[in-house]
Amino acid sequence: MEFTLLFLAVAVVLLAAWYGTRTLALALFAATLIACVVTYLHHASAVLNLSF
Amino acid sequence: MAPALAVTLNALGLYAIALVLIVAFGAQLILHELPCPLCLLQRIQFALLAVGPVLNVRFGPRPSHYALSLLVATAGAAFAMRQILLHIMPGDPGYGSALLGYHYYSWAFIGFAVAILALAAMLLFDGQFAAGTPLPQIGAFAHAAVWLVIALTALNVVATLLECGFAACPDDPKHYELLRFGQ
Numbered sequence: 410m411e412f413t414l415l416f417l418a419v420a421v422v423l424l425a426a427w428y429g430t431r432t433l434a435l436a437l438f439a440a441t442l443i444a445c446v447v448t449y450l451h452h453a454s455a456v457l458n459l460s461f
Numbered sequence: 462m463a464p465a466l467a468v469t470l471n472a473l474g475l476y477a478i479a480l481v482l483i484v485a486f487g488a489q490l491i492l493h494e495l496p497c498p499l500c501l502l503q504r505i506q507f508a509l510l511a512v513g514p515v516l517n518v519r520f521g522p523r524p525s526h527y528a529l530s531l532l533v534a535t536a537g538a539a540f541a542m543r544q545i546l547l548h549i550m551p552g553d554p555g556y557g558s559a560l561l562g563y564h565y566y567s568w569a570f571i572g573f574a575v576a577i578l579a580l581a582a583m584l585l586f587d588g589q590f591a592a593g594t595p596l597p598q599i600g601a602f603a604h605a606a607v608w609l610v611i612a613l614t615a616l617n618v619v620a621t622l623l624e625c626g627f628a629a630c631p632d633d634p635k636h637y638e639l640l641r642f643g644q
């Protein structure tokens with residue numbers, strides 16, 4: 410579900426960049442990029458079953 | 462470099478991003494290989510990479526717009542590198558099938574690295590940022606590029622919703638969660 414929301418957020422950012430103000434697009438962009446990094450860190454913190 | 466040429470090159474960049482999204486989507490539909498969470502995250506970064514070029518087309522080229530794309534490309538490369546390292550052990554078959562000898566996450570890393578180099582190359586040309594230069598007209602070529610990327614991103618919203626449903630996406634997805642009626 411989180412990835413669907415992230416794709417939706419990117420679509421909204423693109424529409425804001427094309428139709429909205431520059432400030433709005435930049436703010437939405439920052440929020441989306443931070444959400445992506447947080448999602449990555451959440452998944453990266455999972456236990457890995459590797460046999461080193 | 463004149464602003465008009467920079468805008469045209471940004472539009473070309475949008476077509477390149479669209480091509481990446483189309484190839485990823487094609488592999489998903491034709492090979493029936495569902496993207497894993499990290500794969501989806503990399504695909505999201507490719508779509509987010511388009512924000513900088515869209516702003517350049519709409520408001521004219523600015524260094525800050527290129528900086529946005531550089532931030533996204535760096536994050537995307539880090540995500541792809543993480544997945545490469547997950548499958549680095551000898552004997553590990555990797556996730557999904559290989560395309561021309563490389564898995565999709567390896568291609569994603571190469572794609573983000575190329576984007577970083579292309580963005581750095583674009584930033585070398587100060588002429589596009591000259592103050593007082595009138596904004597170039599947005600032609601059909603750039604319009605189509607922007608809408609192609611927006612449409613592909615919207616298509617990915619639907620595909621990801623079908624794949625993951627309303628719960629967390631499985632690590633190794635085998636079927637579309639919302640298309641499992643009667644199974």
